[in-house]
Amino acid sequence: MTAANLIEAAGLVKTYVSRKGLFGTATHVRAVDGVTLSVAPSTTLGIVGESGSGKSTTGRLLLGLEAPTEGEVKFDGKPMPAIKTNAWRDLRSRMQLVFQDPLAALDRRVPIGTQVSEPLDIHAVGTEKERQDRVETLLTAVGLRRDQAGRYPHELSGGQRQRVVIARAIATNPDLLVCDEPVSALDVSIQAQVINLLRDLQEARGIAMAFISHDLKVVRNISDRVAVMYLGRIVEEAPSADIFRRPLHPYTRALVSSVPVPGTALKDRIILQGEPPNPAARPSGCAFHPRCSMATERCKAEVPAFVTVEAGRKAACHLVPAASTET
Amino acid sequence: MPLVEISNLGVAFSGVPVLHGINLKIEKGEAVGLVGESGCGKSVTWLAALGLLPGKAAVSGSVRLGEEELVGAPREKLEQVRGGRIAMIFQDPSSSLNPVLRAGRQIAEAVELHQGLAGAAARAEAIRLMDLVGIPGAARRFDNYPHEFSGGQNQRLMIAMALAGKPDLLVADEPTTALDATIQAQILDLLISLRQETGMAIVFISHDLGAVSQICERVCVMYAGRIVEQCSTEMLFRAPRHPYTRGLFDAIPRLDAGRERSIPIPGTVPQAGRMPAGCAFAPRCGYATDVCHNQVPALSGTEGRATACFNALDEMRSATASGTTKQKVEFA
Numbered sequence: 001m002t003a004a005n006l007i008e009a010a011g012l013v014k015t016y017v018s019r020k021g022l023f024g025t026a027t028h029v030r031a032v033d034g035v036t037l038s039v040a041p042s043t044t045l046g047i048v049g050e051s052g053s054g055k056s057t058t059g060r061l062l063l064g065l066e067a068p069t070e071g072e073v074k075f076d077g078k079p080m081p082a083i084k085t086n087a088w089r090d091l092r093s094r095m096q097l098v099f100q101d102p103l104a105a106l107d108r109r110v111p112i113g114t115q116v117s118e119p120l121d122i123h124a125v126g127t128e129k130e131r132q133d134r135v136e137t138l139l140t141a142v143g144l145r146r147d148q149a150g151r152y153p154h155e156l157s158g159g160q161r162q163r164v165v166i167a168r169a170i171a172t173n174p175d176l177l178v179c180d181e182p183v184s185a186l187d188v189s190i191q192a193q194v195i196n197l198l199r200d201l202q203e204a205r206g207i208a209m210a211f212i213s214h215d216l217k218v219v220r221n222i223s224d225r226v227a228v229m230y231l232g233r234i235v236e237e238a239p240s241a242d243i244f245r246r247p248l249h250p251y252t253r254a255l256v257s258s259v260p261v262p263g264t265a266l267k268d269r270i271i272l273q274g275e276p277p278n279p280a281a282r283p284s285g286c287a288f289h290p291r292c293s294m295a296t297e298r299c300k301a302e303v304p305a306f307v308t309v310e311a312g313r314k315a316a317c318h319l320v321p322a323a324s325t326e327t
Numbered sequence: 328m329p330l331v332e333i334s335n336l337g338v339a340f341s342g343v344p345v346l347h348g349i350n351l352k353i354e355k356g357e358a359v360g361l362v363g364e365s366g367c368g369k370s371v372t373w374l375a376a377l378g379l380l381p382g383k384a385a386v387s388g389s390v391r392l393g394e395e396e397l398v399g400a401p402r403e404k405l406e407q408v409r410g411g412r413i414a415m416i417f418q419d420p421s422s423s424l425n426p427v428l429r430a431g432r433q434i435a436e437a438v439e440l441h442q443g444l445a446g447a448a449a450r451a452e453a454i455r456l457m458d459l460v461g462i463p464g465a466a467r468r469f470d471n472y473p474h475e476f477s478g479g480q481n482q483r484l485m486i487a488m489a490l491a492g493k494p495d496l497l498v499a500d501e502p503t504t505a506l507d508a509t510i511q512a513q514i515l516d517l518l519i520s521l522r523q524e525t526g527m528a529i530v531f532i533s534h535d536l537g538a539v540s541q542i543c544e545r546v547c548v549m550y551a552g553r554i555v556e557q558c559s560t561e562m563l564f565r566a567p568r569h570p571y572t573r574g575l576f577d578a579i580p581r582l583d584a585g586r587e588r589s590i591p592i593p594g595t596v597p598q599a600g601r602m603p604a605g606c607a608f609a610p611r612c613g614y615a616t617d618v619c620h621n622q623v624p625a626l627s628g629t630e631g632r633a634t635a636c637f638n639a640l641d642e643m644r645s646a647t648a649s650g651t652t653k654q655k656v657e658f659a
Contacts, residue, residue, distance in 0.1 A: 050507035051478075157595045187364040188534060192578040192591035199588065214508060221580030221589060244582050258512040259582050260537030271516050272509040275477045 005038040006175055006208040007095075011071035012036070012061050014054075018280060029280045031057045033232035034071070036306070041175065042202065044209040046223030046240060048216060048255070050276045054232040055212045059178045062210055063095050064088060076175070093123045093172035100181035102161035106153040112164045113139070113149025119171045138167040142197060159190035163197065170201060177202075178210045183218060195222055216259050220244050228252045231277055231287040234306060238313040248309060248320045250292045286318065294319055328393065330355045330495055330528055331376070331413070336388035336398075338368070338375045345599045346371055347552045348388065350626070353496060358522060358529040360539035360560070362575075363549035364596055369532045372549075373498045377413060378405045411441050414489035418501040420481035424473040431457065431469030434488050441492035456487040461517060479510035486517065490525070500532045515541050536575065540564060548572050551597055551607035558632040568632075568639040570612045606636070614638040 014032040019025070032054040039045045049055045060066045062073060064080040073080040075095070081087035096119075099105040106115060113135050120131045136146045142163040153161055162182065169177060179198065183191040195218060202209055213219050219226060220240055227237040228251065236249040247253045257270040274291045277283060286304050289295040298318050306316040308323050329352040338346035346368045353359055361369040374380050376390040376397055390397040392412060397405065409415075417423050425433060435453040438444055444452055450469070457465035460483040462476075473481055482502060489497055499518065503511040519542060522529055531542050539546055539560070546563050548556040548571065556569040567573045574592040594611040597603060603610050609619040618637050626635040 050509065159595060187596070188575055189364060189578050189592035190595065192580075192589040193593075195580075196588055196591060216508065217580045217582050220582050220584075221586060224586075241585065255508055256582065258508045260512075260515070260535065260541050261582065269512060271512045273513075275479060275510070276507060 005040050006076060007062060007210075008038040008074045009058075009062060009071065010036050010074075012058065012068045012073070013070035014057050014061060014066065015069045027280055030232050030282070031279055032061060032068075034306075035061075035229075035232075035234055036071075037227055037234065037237070039176070039208040039210055041208045042206045043224045044202065044211050044222055046219035046226040047210060047212045047229060048214060048219050048226060049229035050214065052231070052276055052279055053229040054279070055229050056180055058229070059097070059180050059210060059212050063097055063176075063178050064091065065097075093119065093125075094174050095176040095178070096169035096172070096174040098162075098165055098169050098177060098179040098182045100184050102158065102165045102185070103153060105165050106161060108153050111150050111152055112144075112156070116149075116164065116168045116171055119168060123172055125172065134171070138171055141170070141201070142167040143193070157190075158186055159193055162186060162190075162194050166194070166197065166201070170205070170207075173205065174207065176208045176210070178212070180212045181214070182211075184213065184215065191218065198222065216244070216255065228255065231279055231282060233287065233316065234314075235288065235317070236313075236315045238315075242313060248313065249315045249317050250294055250319070251288050254291075286316075329353060330357075330393070332389075332391045333372070333376060334389050334391075336372065336375060336390060337386070338371055338380065339385045339387075340599070341383050342385075343600045345552050346375065349554060351547065351554065353528055353530060355495070356522075356526050356528050357545065358531065358543040360543035360546040361530060361532045361549060362534065362536055362539055362546055364534060366551075366596055366599070367549040368552040369549050370500050373415065373500065373530065373532070377409055377415065377498075378402075379409075379415075410437065410489070410494070411492040412494055413496045413498060414492055414494040415498040415500060416482070416485045416489050416502050418504050420485045420505075421473060421478065423485055424481060426473055428472075429470050430473050430476060430484050431471075434484065434491060437488045437491035453487075453491075456490055457484070459490065459521070460484070460487045461513075462487070477510075479506055479513060482506065482514055483517065486514075486521070490521070493525070494527055496528045496530065498530045498532070501534070502531075503538055504533070504535070511538070518542060536564075536579065548575075551602065552599070553607065553635060554626055554633075555608070555635045556633070557626065557628075562632060566640075568634045568641075569608075569636050570614050570638070570640065571608045573640060574611075614640075 012032055012035040013030060016029045016031055017026045018029050035058055047055045047058060061068050064073060067083055116138055117131050117135045120134060135149060139146055139149060144160060144163055183194050186194060199222060201207060211219060211222055223240045226240045226243045227234045230251050236252045244256055247256045254270045254272045272291050277287060283290050285301050286299040289299040304316045304318045306314055309315045309320050310323055331353040333349055333351040336346060336349040337344060349372050363369045375386045386398055388398060392408060397408065431453050434456055435449045438449045438452045454465045454469055462468060462480060462483055476484065503514050506514060515538060518529060531539055533539050543560055546560050547554045550571050556572050567576055577590040578592055580589045592611055597607055605620040605622050606624050609615040616638060624635045624637050626633050628634055
């Protein structure tokens with residue numbers, strides 16, 4: 001990995017303890033199981049996967065909102081400070097999270113202008129007057145009017161609320177933005193507005209972005225690189241243009257094929273059998289093997305390593321040959 | 328004679344009109360898609376047809392199921408229709424199932440109600456239905472509770488329940504929206520094969536044009552309580568004529584395209600109480616002329632292809648309407 005990456009995560013593991021009943025035996029659920037990734041400034045890493053694949057947990061680990069059970073996150077070359085220390089608090093202004101549901105992320109009883117200025121107050125940026133000016137600049141930057149600062153969240157539409165959440169997230173000029181399903185709750189015609197907004201902000205400010213979503217079309221559109229997660233692990237990572245044109249991992253292939261493309265019959269698509277597996281009952285070997293049509297005996301026994309398979313592409317599958325090191 | 332004929336259906340909530348005269352025919356065995364954004368009235372149309380709206384909703388117009396009129400019909404008659412001739416499934420299956428009753432029992436209840444079976448016969452029929460919708464080990468899982476099934480399986484249970492009355496029409500309201508991508512494909516596949524086996528008609532309500540195109544031969548695009556475009560799926564994807572439909576296509580990024588910016592539709596959907604005069608889409612439309620702001624365009628055209636627009640795009644313009652280098656939406 002090059003030193004130019006803003007954030008680097010190596011071997012991240014997050015284990016949660018779950019109990020069946022009050023006195024039941026504790027089982028350890030590995031929500032994230034050995035994730036290694038990095039994001040450079042001005043680029044976007046898309047993280048896709050089904051529910052329970054650990055993509056949101058990965059986002060929270062990247063931000064340092066939760067401490068990894070194993071592994072390490074490095075932000076700007078330095079290890080992430082321990083949670084709730086002063087050094088950790090100072091870092092908050094440099095990294096922000098955009099949530100899925102803007103109505104839940106905003107306080108209904110507080111005018112949006114006050115909410116956007118809250119991070120500025122917390123991090124004591126500038127004078128009172130400067131903060132007020134900054135709020136107005138931010139609202140304009142995300143396509144809201146200055147006079148809307150006095151409005152309450154319920155007076156705005158869904159798209160406008162998400163703009164407020166984004167304005168608040170960029171208030172402290174963060175270097176890293178983690179967007180967790182930021183457009184999933186929005187209507188199609190509004191989605192494009194918000195995506196374009198995120199792209200413009202990234203271009204103007206050089207923000208590094210991790211974009212978590214289950215919507216492959218949106219991820220394709222916004223990301224430079226894409227990581228596909230399955231049951232807590234990254235199974236394939238590649239430049240966005242390559243991964244959707246020529247997916248290598250059988251799971252990625254099924255995922256790409258499951259996106260209904262107008263005009264192609266359902267018959268020609270790969271329809272995966274079975275349910276997304278439960279992280280608490282992880283299959284042996286390759287976690288995907290019970291749903292994989294190409295699985296062999298080796299897949300049931302041996303966990304495939306996440307290796308470089310082509311220049312700039314990595315995959316974890318026994319059936320995708322690793323790039324030979326000699327050439 | 329069409330299976331269901333909706334004519335001039337209007338709905339108003341506390342005096343605020345949300346549905347402005349819907350005309351729609353569903354033929355026997357047909358699959359029709361209703362597409363639109365939230366609040367456009369696509370669900371309300373069918374809730375009104377089945378008398379499922381709350382008391383403050385004033386429903387006008389007519390919904391005919393064969394010879395029967397459903398608007399204003401007495402409750403007993405509607406209860407015969409609901410689940411019996413027209414069944415409906417919803418977006419969130421886990422909130423449609425009773426969490427404290429065994430899943431199989433809930434399906435058996437529908438079987439008892441609609442098929443007049445009882446006891447072991449009802450149980451056997453419920454297991455058959457669970458099997459039909461692809462629940463593995465149906466007999467063994469009959470006594471499981473809804474939380475013991477996954478989201479996709481819960482939706483399968485809902486479909487099994489809907490099939491209990493052997494309906495002529497299944498109204499599926501965003502049945503795949505809450506599901507993961509790979510499970511979504513499974514449910515779409517299930518709906519297609521069930522339609523082939525049973526010959527029932529399907530109304531598929533969704534905001535996902537892609538999903539609709541997989542299931543339906545015919546699509547109605549709705550905007551702000553009106554149908555704005557109606558034609559075959561194939562025609563809609565080849566050459567959308569209403570600027571709103573065109574805008575929807577431009578706004579959805581494509582998996583096989585590059586990182587170019589998608590073209591959003593400016594502005595937002597108008598609120599029901601504050602409809603603009605004239606065409607509801609005019610304030611957001613790049614093609615609006617004076618007449619659009621003053622007069623409501625009627626849905627006009629042939630049976631096969633109708634558009635409610637004064638400046639409907641022709642084939643050439645609809646392909647390049649966005650005026651950018653964005654690829655034409657092709658229908659291979």
